[in-house]
Amino acid sequence: MTAHAFPTGTILGYPRIGRRRELKRAVEAFWAGTIDAAELEARAAELRAATRERLAALGLGRDDSSIPESFSYYDQVLDAAIAVGAVPERFQRLQDDAGRIDLAGYFTIARGEGDDAPLEMTKWFDSNYHYLVPEIGPDTAFALHADRILAEFAEARAAGFLTRPVLVGPVTFLLLAKAAEGAPDGFRPIDRLDDLVPVYAELLAELRAAGAAWVQLDEPALVSESIDEPRDRVLDAIGVAYDVLGSAEDRPAIFVAAPYGALGDALPPLAAAPIEAIGLDLVRGTAPERPDPATEESLASKTLVAGVIDGHNIWRGDLAHAFERADALRSLSSEVAVSTSTSLLHVPHDVDDESDLDARLVSWLAFADQKVAQVATLARGLAEGRESIEGDLDAASAALADRAGAPGVRVPAVRDRLAALADRDFSRAAYDERVAAQESLDLPELPTTTIGSFPQTGDIRRARARLVKGELSDGEYRGLMREEIERVIRLQEELGLDVLVHGEPERNDMVQYFAELLDGFAVTQHGWVQSYGSRCTRPSILWGDVSRPAPMTVEWSTYAQSLTGKPVKGMLTGPVTILAWSFVRDDQPLGDTARQVALALRDEIGDLESAGIRVIQVDEPALRELLPLKLADQPAYLDWSVGSFRLATGGAAAATQVHTHLCYSEFGVVIDAIRNLDADVTSIEAARSRMEVVDDISTSGFDHGIGPGVYDIHSPRVPSAAEVQALLERAVAEIPASKLWVNPDCGLKTRGYDETVASLEHIIEATRAVRAELAEPVLAE
Numbered sequence: 137m138t139a140h141a142f143p144t145g146t147i148l149g150y151p152r153i154g155r156r157r158e159l160k161r162a163v164e165a166f167w168a169g170t171i172d173a174a175e176l177e178a179r180a181a182e183l184r185a186a187t188r189e190r191l192a193a194l195g196l197g198r199d200d201s202s203i204p205e206s207f208s209y210y211d212q213v214l215d216a217a218i219a220v221g222a223v224p225e226r227f228q229r230l231q232d233d234a235g236r237i238d239l240a241g242y243f244t245i246a247r248g249e250g251d252d253a254p255l256e257m258t259k260w261f262d263s264n265y266h267y268l269v270p271e272i273g274p275d276t277a278f279a280l281h282a283d284r285i286l287a288e289f290a291e292a293r294a295a296g297f298l299t300r301p302v303l304v305g306p307v308t309f310l311l312l313a314k315a316a317e318g319a320p321d322g323f324r325p326i327d328r329l330d331d332l333v334p335v336y337a338e339l340l341a342e343l344r345a346a347g348a349a350w351v352q353l354d355e356p357a358l359v360s361e362s363i364d365e366p367r368d369r370v371l372d373a374i375g376v377a378y379d380v381l382g383s384a385e386d387r388p389a390i391f392v393a394a395p396y397g398a399l400g401d402a403l404p405p406l407a408a409a410p411i412e413a414i415g416l417d418l419v420r421g422t423a424p425e426r427p428d429p430a431t432e433e434s435l436a437s438k439t440l441v442a443g444v445i446d447g448h449n450i451w452r453g454d455l456a457h458a459f460e461r462a463d464a465l466r467s468l469s470s471e472v473a474v475s476t477s478t479s480l481l482h483v484p485h486d487v488d489d490e491s492d493l494d495a496r497l498v499s500w501l502a503f504a505d506q507k508v509a510q511v512a513t514l515a516r517g518l519a520e521g522r523e524s525i526e527g528d529l530d531a532a533s534a535a536l537a538d539r540a541g542a543p544g545v546r547v548p549a550v551r552d553r554l555a556a557l558a559d560r561d562f563s564r565a566a567y568d569e570r571v572a573a574q575e576s577l578d579l580p581e582l583p584t585t586t587i588g589s590f591p592q593t594g595d596i597r598r599a600r601a602r603l604v605k606g607e608l609s610d611g612e613y614r615g616l617m618r619e620e621i622e623r624v625i626r627l628q629e630e631l632g633l634d635v636l637v638h639g640e641p642e643r644n645d646m647v648q649y650f651a652e653l654l655d656g657f658a659v660t661q662h663g664w665v666q667s668y669g670s671r672c673t674r675p676s677i678l679w680g681d682v683s684r685p686a687p688m689t690v691e692w693s694t695y696a697q698s699l700t701g702k703p704v705k706g707m708l709t710g711p712v713t714i715l716a717w718s719f720v721r722d723d724q725p726l727g728d729t730a731r732q733v734a735l736a737l738r739d740e741i742g743d744l745e746s747a748g749i750r751v752i753q754v755d756e757p758a759l760r761e762l763l764p765l766k767l768a769d770q771p772a773y774l775d776w777s778v779g780s781f782r783l784a785t786g787g788a789a790a791a792t793q794v795h796t797h798l799c800y801s802e803f804g805v806v807i808d809a810i811r812n813l814d815a816d817v818t819s820i821e822a823a824r825s826r827m828e829v830v831d832d833i834s835t836s837g838f839d840h841g842i843g844p845g846v847y848d849i850h851s852p853r854v855p856s857a858a859e860v861q862a863l864l865e866r867a868v869a870e871i872p873a874s875k876l877w878v879n880p881d882c883g884l885k886t887r888g889y890d891e892t893v894a895s896l897e898h899i900i901e902a903t904r905a906v907r908a909e910l911a912e913p914v915l916a917e
């Protein structure tokens with residue numbers, strides 16, 4: 137084991153997509169076949185080199201392990217799966233004789249190919265990042281394939297850096313995994329801990345041999361009480377894994393990071409383990425107050441890494457308070473370092489790139505690079521004393537005070553309207569009354585629909601880019617979008633869908649579009665954040681009180697409705713999702729902000745109804761995402777989140793069919809909340825997990841309309857009609873046909889037209905076949 141001290145300042149990870157999304161462009165070019173693997177590798181290496189240099193320039197050390205090696209081509213959980221040889225059987229054909237997977241194979245596992253479905257994708261804790269779910273069975277043959285990790289470390293050394301490799305830790309890896317198909321009932325991936333840990337030990341030995349002084353193992357699963365595993369088992373797993381890893385002679389020093397919340401009861405076993413440093417999220421969690429004597433003694437001999445700079449948000453924040461919290465840890469250990477609370481993966485690169493943002497707003501913000509600089513400042517303060525950073529602390533406090541009193545932050549008219557709300561504003565007519573009133577929609581059994589967006593083609597994106605650059609007038613742009621809407625309506629009519637959508641071509645993003653039209657938000661030019669794989673979003677900044685100066689969607693929806701006799705769904709993004717996918721003010725409860733957004737949406741729904749729109753979808757895909765990881769915090773969250781949806785939709789007439797859409801598969805976790813939304817129809821993701829969710833739906837007694845997805849839109853593969861039919865048959869076996877809707881898992885914006893049309897044709901064919909089966913008279917025995 138090495139005797140290197142932990143660096144005084146570090147970050148848990150850095151954005152890897154590139155300041156101008158260079159990695160996205162390179163990866164997508166590789167997929168399109170316009171560059172080869174060597175070129176992709178070269179561009180990625182360039183990006184990693186630029187990142188190291190940038191981090192050093194911002195104040196992290198070149199040779200003290202303070203720079204994390206946190207690059208990934210697609211996803212860090214997939215990287216861990218590949219590194220430990222956890223390749224599902226259907227993809228083992230991609231391995232060479234030595235069991236290695238090349239870049240093309242890596243992306244195939246992420247994206248699927250032919251009949252081989254990709255790994256399932258799901259939300260990474262309470263963030264808008266999505267990871268790939270490893271599949272682990274009793275026979276998964278763990279074996280180390282660390283070539284990439286070692287090569288990246290060596291690449292850094294060759295450039296004069298001693299970096300800190302970052303990996304998903306073994307406990308979190310298994311807790312996030314799902315049982316492989318065919319695993320016996322009751323099998324849990326964590327059952328394989330004893331087989332996995334030696335592979336991690338081998339990896340640590342190889343890293344040590346390569347010269348690594350420290351390694352970071354991320355164990356965010358330890359802070360989450362929502363992990364579907366008895367807590368005792370999680371705590372035992374920590375002890376087992378880190379006793380083994382820490383007891384190995386030949387290894388780098390181990391830093392276990394626990395981002396996204398407080399460690400709580402996971403702290404004692406971690407403290408007891410023979411590891412050298414523990415990362416505490418002091419933004420979401422709190423410092424351990426009076427630990428038991430054994431834990432206190434153990435902590436005294438470890439480095440405590442104080443995660444006091446928020447990795448999840450973009451506010452410059454209260455730097456003096458952050459310093460105090462880090463400094464306070466010195467009562468527990470003489471070795472205290474400062475870091476971000478989570479990886480900076482969740483924030484954009486650099487606020488200095490935002491020349492269009494108001495200068496006053498900019499002074500309140502810190503993106504990744506500013507946060508690295510904040511870490512460096514606090515580290516200096518820890519090393520040299522508070523006086524040495526007094527000026528920086530005072531400047532941050534002054535910005536905070538300026539923000540509190542700035543115009544637009546508190547708008548009396550918005551606050552008065554909120555204060556006047558009454559219980560009746562949160563409820564619609566009784567469900568049965570609504571069902572009767574909505575019969576006039578005249579829908580067939582198993583109505584077919586899509587989730588809203590149709591493919592965002594290069595032409596659409598280019599038109600918008602030209603509008604932004606001033607090369608297209610507003611009128612010309614609107615004309616092009618209307619043409620696209622007409623094409624989408626005609627296509628849906630030809631396909632035979634029942635409830636149509638306008639296709640959302642005019643939306644750059646389902647949240648940013650609304651943020652650009654609402655008061656209280658600002659949007660960035662380059663503030664890209666990775667959402668999954670090569671896909672990024674530009675979260676808007678919700679800095680002030682929110683209101684709607686004018687209708688936002690009515691023009692597009694009414695135009696689409698004017699083209700067809702079939703109902704066209706109005707399409708809005710719900711308050712919780714608008715908050716979840718924006719950077720939200722942290723100076724008032726989220727529930728207050730959500731209700732402001734809800735009132736703006738409520739007015740929009742009223743305007744859509746007045747314009748003749750009879751079906752309105754309010755998307756809430758992020759309802760699960762914001763669910764607090766601590767069970768005790770969940771009821772209050774569900775109260776305000778569900779309440780804000782009900783406030784948004786509560787003014788809709790009984791005859792207006794309100795849909796909602798939630799695209800993740802963990803339906804069971806928030807089933808009661810979804811029921812309480814009281815939407816007439818709810819569409820959810822189900823295809824990627826092969827309709828597993830219908831069990832939850834039927835056992836929960838969910839009795840409103842429900843559309844479990846039959847097409848995994850995250851993958852380029854086209855499901856066959858037979859496959860869709862099998863999914864639908866599974867659904868009708870458990871859900872009354874009168875309540876069942878047929879739809880894809882999510883919107884089609886990321887898909888191309890060829891695969892979209894083929895998939896929708898198969899969906900329609902399968903629906904007709906299942907309708908015919910339902911219509912067959914049951915023969916008397």
Ligand SMILES: CN1c2c(nc(N)[nH]c2=O)NC[C@@H]1CNc1ccc(C(=O)N[C@@H](CCC(=O)N[C@@H](CCC(=O)N[C@@H](CCC(=O)O)C(=O)O)C(=O)O)C(=O)O)cc1
Nearest residue numbers: 264597598600601644645646647667670671672673717886
């Ligand atoms: C449904 N999901 C969403 C989440 N979060 C959101 N904020 N939005 C979501 O839709 N979280 C959960 C899931 C995650 N899924 C996705 C799915 C798809 C994307 C995606 O497609 N992202 C796009 C960027 C979308 C966008 O903002 N487009 C803009 C800008 C387009 C652009 O890059 N323009 C080019 C120029 C164009 C040209 O000349 O060809 C440029 O600026 O350089 C737009 O359409 O105007 C992506 O490309 O990654 C994200 C999350």
Ligand SMILES: N[C@@H](CCS)C(=O)O
Nearest residue numbers: 587588589755757883
């Ligand atoms: N209406 C949106 C929902 C995505 S979650 C879409 O179809 O893209």
Ligand SMILES: [Zn+2]
Nearest residue numbers: 757799882883
């Ligand atoms: Zn969705």
